[in-house]
Amino acid sequence: MTPIHDADRPARRLRAEQRTAAGIRVVSLHGEIDHNAKDLLRKALGPYDARPAHIVADLGGVTFLDSSGISVFIAAHQQIADAGGWLRIAAPQEAVREVLRLVTVDSVIACYPTLEQALSG
């Protein structure tokens, strides 16, 4: 089914902010990660093909995550890991953490309760 269009709910549209802290790229995400947001998410996490990338995806502001988003995280994780880097997930809200646990992604991509813990590994 066609998801409710982003334009209907601008407050929930996914936003991504990038910064670098001690050689680790932090991608802070806000809003909902669904089918409409997957291209934006893919771009925000990339490019990760050049050299070993160390990326923390801060999900503190993410209120919804569906299978489309999960798929992007898995693909990113696999490519980053293949290149010798790592992807970590930080501060997922309870509903999002539950989805990550359900599809077993938390067994494969390291998930941390806070951004600080994700940065220090």
Next chain:
Amino acid sequence: MPAVEDTRADARRMLEGLLAASHLMPLEALPARVAEHATAAGLTEVSIYIADVQGNVLRLLTGDKGTGEAGPGEEAELKVEGTLPGRAYQYVEVLADRSTGEQGHRWWVPLLDGTERIGVLRITAADDTGRTRQDMVALASLVALILVSKRGHSDVYARLTRAEPMNIAAEMQWHLMPPRTYADGRVVISAAMEPAYRISGDAFDYATAGPVVHLSIFDAMGHDTAAGLSANLAMAACRNSRRQDAGLVEITERIERALIEQYGQTRYVTGIVADLDTTTGTLTWVNRGHHPPVIIRGGRWISELRCRPAHPMGTNLGLEARLCREQLEPGDRLLFYTDGITEARGAGDTEFGLERFVDFLLRHHADGLPVPETLRRLVHAVLEYHGGRLNDDATVLVCEWLGPDPDTTTEAAARTGLPLP
């Protein structure tokens, strides 16, 4: 007053005549052939109504195009809610229609494929004896069998069951999946899926093989035609492996391989594949990144069947798939479901939720409502809760284990509302 033997012979002529005619006719000819042969048993004005996929309306099968003009005294479409024929459909009851005055006795008789409700017959009879009732039920059984034997190659039937256009994924899924209700003395299985016309990646399956009843549910990522294709591939791979006697763990591994072969690792499917040994009540299952099954015992006790899941099929994340095991008790009901039932985002962002979902089932079970009718109402409630618009497929598959004997069918009949002989 004819002798009993004569009326029996009349009924037999009706059924034999219709059976003989059924070999060489298109589905659209059924109303005319039924009318022709039913008169032998004193049954007249027989009309065939077919339910749409959501169970909202009953639609008249007529003439060459199947959906032509209604005859005198016929209505082309009847609502399931709030009408007598709708009640016959909902509760699987033979009901007398008193609204027609002196012109004989009019009846509404449910049409059943096994225990799956497919519509109702409207029949006028000269009297309302027990014998007439038996004749009407026998006619309805035969009409249902003929409909089912011909609907696979009838676009007329497919059009009749659709109140609005279907998307391609829904077209695939409805043809792939087994009937939404099945029962024998050992199990009662029922399923429901919404949005019926806009399915993307959900699918359910079940099958019997000797004492084993297989159950599975799949949820493919995404909300597009590709999600429908992934679900189809998963289900076909599951059936294919099962029929080659692969174990449950291996079935899920073969599904994963089939998905990766087709899609690289860009598409995945979560799901549960399970076997219920009906002689012992032992349930074995493999969970691939899916909601754990829920079990209802004694109409109140609820628990989730926790067992460490492996990664979703198609992601190749390397987690070990393991076989889980649980001992059921007779009367236990097992629920498999997908995200849309519990997690769809409502207007106020409150989920329908697992608790509300299970409460709904418990309440209607206590009311003695047939299981398929409970599920029809459940998915309507989920749809309504979300303002008629679901963001995700919502599927539920319920299996009640009754006991080891396929031939002890009283319980199964009661659960599905089947009129007892």
